Amino acid sequence: MRIFSGIQPTGRKHLGNYIGAIRQYVEGQDRGDPAIYCIVDLHAITVPYQPSELRRAVLDTTAMLLAAGLDPDRCVLFRQGDVHEHTELCWLLTAVTAHGELNRMTQFKEKSARQRELVSAGLFLYPVLQAADVLAYRAHEVPVGEDQRQHVELMREIAIRFNNRFGETLVVPEVRVPEVGARIMDLQAPTDKMSTTASTEQGTLYVLDDEKAITKKIKSAVTDSGSEVRVAADKPGISNLVEVMAVIRGVDNPTIEREFDGQQYGAFKQAVAEAVADFLRPVRERYEELRPDEAGLQQTLAEGAERAQALASATLRDVRHAMGVGGE
Numbered sequence: 001m002r003i004f005s006g007i008q009p010t011g012r013k014h015l016g017n018y019i020g021a022i023r024q025y026v027e028g029q030d031r032g033d034p035a036i037y038c039i040v041d042l043h044a045i046t047v048p049y050q051p052s053e054l055r056r057a058v059l060d061t062t063a064m065l066l067a068a069g070l071d072p073d074r075c076v077l078f079r080q081g082d083v084h085e086h087t088e089l090c091w092l093l094t095a096v097t098a099h100g101e102l103n104r105m106t107q108f109k110e111k112s113a114r115q116r117e118l119v120s121a122g123l124f125l126y127p128v129l130q131a132a133d134v135l136a137y138r139a140h141e142v143p144v145g146e147d148q149r150q151h152v153e154l155m156r157e158i159a160i161r162f163n164n165r166f167g168e169t170l171v172v173p174e175v176r177v178p179e180v181g182a183r184i185m186d187l188q189a190p191t192d193k194m195s196t197t198a199s200t201e202q203g204t205l206y207v208l209d210d211e212k213a214i215t216k217k218i219k220s221a222v223t224d225s226g227s228e229v230r231v232a233a234d235k236p237g238i239s240n241l242v243e244v245m246a247v248i249r250g251v252d253n254p255t256i257e258r259e260f261d262g263q264q265y266g267a268f269k270q271a272v273a274e275a276v277a278d279f280l281r282p283v284r285e286r287y288e289e290l291r292p293d294e295a296g297l298q299q300t301l302a303e304g305a306e307r308a309q310a311l312a313s314a315t316l317r318d319v320r321h322a323m324g325v326g327g328e
């Protein structure tokens with residue numbers, strides 16, 4: 001079983017990324033043959049950015065993933081921009097991608113609405129590059145948070161259409177979204193997802209936040225005026241905290257509801273703050289150890305890219321052949 005996922009380069013990964021995605025990457029290392037994880041710098045250039053910061057952010061994210069438990073001996077960890085097969089396959093796949101499908105992508109609609117100066121063509125083609133990322137490795141499984149489900153559905157469509165048009169060449173991947181924690185909400189606006197770009201500072205728990213910041217943010221999280229600790233549609237703030245607690249404890253929501261039955265919100269929030277701080281502390285500490293060794297991080301990425309390219313180039317050979325592109 002081949003597993004593939006991608007993550008945007010930024011030093012500011014939040015609890016949603018950690019719970020929805022990174023946790024699954026770590027778990028996938030033992031099932032993946034191999035598990036392949038890619039830091040997607042080519043996706044990051046679709047919105048305004050600083051070139052020098054991009055390189056730094058890739059190293060931040062590499063250190064974060066290693067701190068979270070990725071082990072380069074048990075997975076392939078690399079930078080997208082080091083493996084040119086991704087961009088080549090992206091172009092080839094545009095031949096079997098409908099313009100109308102891309103127009104319907106929720107993330108494109110949201111992100112393009114937020115751009116002040118330029119809605120780049122790259123932002124529009126973003127999901128095709130994402131399809132290329134996965135299809136280049138003939139991956140079977142794509143671990144992501146809920147917000148990426150639509151992109152995985154599109155890549156399935158693209159693979160199916162490619163195989164129908166040019167013959168069985170690509171693997172149609174399956175999405176893997178965690179049962180609990182696939183959509184962690186903003187603490188200040190619990191009907192919106194926690195997000196690096198759209199959320200407020202106070203509403204976002206960063207993996208690298210210290211205990212003081214974590215406690216302050218959770219204690220000031222928006223909750224309803226009731227007093228029951230339970231999951232309900234009209235209690236998005238408390239529901240979100242119950243879910244966070246359930247993930248950290250490795251139990252289901254009802255177990256948390258029972259544990260805090262009859263307790264005040266204040267006491268519950270205090271318990272969640274302590275649990276989150278304990279959960280993130282070892283990651284933050286390992287990150288501080290790993291991040292300064294830039295040569296080591298570069299080396300890890302270079303070795304990963306070499307392994308990734310060996311896999312992707314074999315697929316590209318088949319795709320070019322099937323499509324009649326280039327020489328024999």
Ligand code: AMP
Pocket residue numbers: 006007008009015016017018019020021022143144145146147148181182183184185193194195196
């Ligand atoms: P990104 O930082 O946008 O590359 O996202 C990396 C991964 O985190 C993707 O698999 C997303 O689906 C996941 N993710 C992002 N935000 C959240 C959230 N609020 N809750 C759960 N998962 C999330």
Ligand code: TRP
Pocket residue numbers: 004005006007008040043129130131133134142143144148151
């Ligand atoms: N678009 C994804 C996100 O924003 C990141 C990503 C890029 C990805 N390529 C991928 C995720 C391939 C899964 C598979 O989170």
